[in-house]
Amino acid sequence: MKPAPAAAVAGDNEPALIGQFGTWGAYTATPNGKRVCFALAKPTSSKTNPPNRPRDPAYAFVSTRPAEKVVNEVSVMMGYMLKPGSESTLEVGGGSYAMYTQGDGVWIKNAAEEERMVEAMRHSADVVIKGVSAKGTETTDTFSLKGLSQALDRIAQDCRR
Numbered sequence: 480m481k482p483a484p485a486a487a488v489a490g491d492n493e494p495a496l497i498g499q500f501g502t503w504g505a506y507t508a509t510p511n512g513k514r515v516c517f518a519l520a521k522p523t524s525s526k527t528n529p530p531n532r533p534r535d536p537a538y539a540f541v542s543t544r545p546a547e548k549v550v551n552e553v554s555v556m557m558g559y560m561l562k563p564g565s566e567s568t569l570e571v572g573g574g575s576y577a578m579y580t581q582g583d584g585v586w587i588k589n590a591a592e593e594e595r596m597v598e599a600m601r602h603s604a605d606v607v608i609k610g611v612s613a614k615g616t617e618t619t620d621t622f623s624l625k626g627l628s629q630a631l632d633r634i635a636q637d638c639r640r
Contacts, residue, residue, distance in 0.1 A: 498633045501626020505633040516638035517542040518630035522620040523605070532616045534558040535583075539606070539622045541597065541631060543638045551597045551631065555585045555620070560613045571606040571624075572599035578608070585610060601628045 494508040494517075502520045509515070518541045525537060535558035542552045553569070561567070561580040566588070569576045576596050578585040585608065587593045600606055601624075608620045 497637055498630065499626075500629035500633070502623045503626040503630040505630040505637070507634075507637050513544065513546040514638055515542065515544050516634040518627060518634060520622050520627070523623045524621045526619045528617040528619075532612075532614075534612075534616075534618070537618075537620050539608070541600075541627070541634075543634050545638055551593070553587060553593060553596060553600070555608050557583050557585065557608075557610050557612075557618065557620075559583060559616070559618075561585070562611045562613050562615065565611045567608065567610040569596065569606060569608050571596065572603040574599055580610065597631075600624055601631065 492508045492510045494506040496504050497507050498505040502523065503518045504520070505516070505518050507514065507516045520539050522537050527534070537558040538556045540554045540556070542554065543550050560583050565580050567578040567580050567585040569578050569585070569587070574596070576592060577588040579588045587596060603624050605624055606622050608622070610618050612618065
């Protein structure tokens with residue numbers, strides 16, 4: 480089983496696991512000749528309202544793409560199509576961050592806050608992400624952040640700018 484969806488790594492390049500740290504795997508790939516590194520985790524708990532609605536697995540990513548000068552971009556593949564035009568929230572370290580939605584993914588709305596959010600993620604126990612599906616189902620996913628700091632450090636090492 481390959482844990483990275485196609486959205487994370489475009490092209491026919493298979494990501495290689497370079498280290499597992501707690502719940503976070505550190506991966507590297509070279510789609511279209513451009514190096515990409517990312518940390519990936521699955522939720523430690525998922526709830527839907529109404530309960531037990533079917534969905535694909537969810538994944539949280541923190542990606543670095545040196546060719547695009549992108550460092551530690553946080554995204555979450557929710558495992559379902561999000562309600563068009565809806566917003567999502569990511570809660571970590573006592574703060575809440577607005578996330579914009581597109582298709583089945585969410586990204587931070589204000590890119591200027593991303594570094595602060597990642598720093599909070601490095602020092603917190605978990606992160607909670609809420610979203611609404613195209614069918615109106617509300618989801619709450621909790622991801623453990625155990626191992627994230629080590630995974631990000633490993634990515635920084637392997638994906639130098």
